[in-house]
Amino acid sequence: MTPPIIIAGCGPGHGDYLTAAVRNAVTDADVLIGARHLLELFPEVKATRLTVGADIPAVLVEMEKHRDQQMVVLVSGDSGLFSLARRVQQHFGREHCQVIPGISSVQVACARLGIDWNDLRIISAHGRAPETTVDELRHWHKIAILAGTRAATEWAADLLDQLGTDYRAVVCENLTLAEEKIQQCDATALREASLASRTIIMLLHQEVTL
Ligand SMILES: C[S@@+](CC[C@H](N)C(=O)[O-])C[C@H]1O[C@@H](n2cnc3c(N)ncnc32)[C@H](O)[C@@H]1O
CATH class of the missing domain: 3.30.950.10 (Tetrapyrrole methylase, C-terminal domain)
Known part of the structure; x- marks a missing residue:
């Protein structure tokens, strides 16, 4: 079965502000997607990494190739405030995404x-x-x-x-x-x-x- 895409709010930057729910999701991820500074929050995780830059459509297309794997999209702060979450939900369908909130x-x-x-x-x-x-x-x-x-x-x-x-x-x-x-x-x-x-x-x- 195709797993849901997890969108994880990673807080304002310091590891102390990352929730256990996000850490658990990242530990189980096959593919991590996020800006460089967010990927760097998890140096020990062995998952494939897709770095998000200015070209968001290119990242969404790249993500389609990993649809059968467990993908975790890292966003800064909370996913509900000016984040990549909306673009991911629009592209893959809200029903195929699962959101873990973060500290804004x-x-x-x-x-x-x-x-x-x-x-x-x-x-x-x-x-x-x-x-x-x-x-x-x-x-x-x-x-x-x-x-x-x-x-x-x-x-x-x-x-x-x-x-x-x-x-x-x-x-x-x-x-x-x-x-x-x-x-x-x-x-x-x-x-x-x-x-x-x-x-x-x-x-x-x-x-x-x-
Ligand atoms: C794309 S928005 C994402 C906001 C995020 N979803 C949130 O809930 O904090 C990025 C903006 O969040 C703010 N931001 C994120 N981390 C911050 C931090 N550690 N200190 C101050 N502002 C921060 C800055 O205004 C930055 O331009």
């Missing part, structure tokens, strides 16, 4: 700041400008922007300028990793900052106390 980088950012995320607006500026407006975002006192590129940093700085001085930025880089760094800044400092590829920019209203 957004959860870690909120935990580090000691704030709830039940009233948090999450948007991704990673790879594209978000489809939203300042007027819509003004309704939110907590905004998390998945960033990590120069364009994303500049987009967030422009947004902060437009939201005005009621808001400030808290930049969360490399969460859970040895290089983790969390710092508050204004729009000017944000625009000039050279940030890690793994960065979340939180824009918080002054009523949100830290």
Whole structure:
């Protein structure tokens, strides 16, 4: 019988934030599929490795050749937040996929700041400008922007300028990793900052106390 494709949320990067469910699935995998830094989380696993780069369709086609084997697709953070999971489900059919959730980088950012995320607006500026407006975002006192590129940093700085001085930025880089760094800044400092590829920019209203 063809096994389901397992989509595994691998957390924000540090092995301590990987669940036992994901570790067990990876141990039993014949084929591991994921970005290089995710594959490197499992150096001891002997499975065949397919590295995911910019060409997602090519990886999906390559995966078809392994359909009779146990495939585990590694995604960062949680699979339900701006991940490869949706593309894999669309290609192979949701009914043929099994999802193991992971700890999202957004959860870690909120935990580090000691704030709830039940009233948090999450948007991704990673790879594209978000489809939203300042007027819509003004309704939110907590905004998390998945960033990590120069364009994303500049987009967030422009947004902060437009939201005005009621808001400030808290930049969360490399969460859970040895290089983790969390710092508050204004729009000017944000625009000039050279940030890690793994960065979340939180824009918080002054009523949100830290
Ligand atoms: C393609 S999205 C995937 C998000 C992921 N599914 C999650 O739940 O965290 C990649 C973005 O996640 C964020 N990210 C992932 N790991 C991170 C980390 N350790 N520290 C800060 N941000 C991180 C960055 O904004 C990065 O651009």
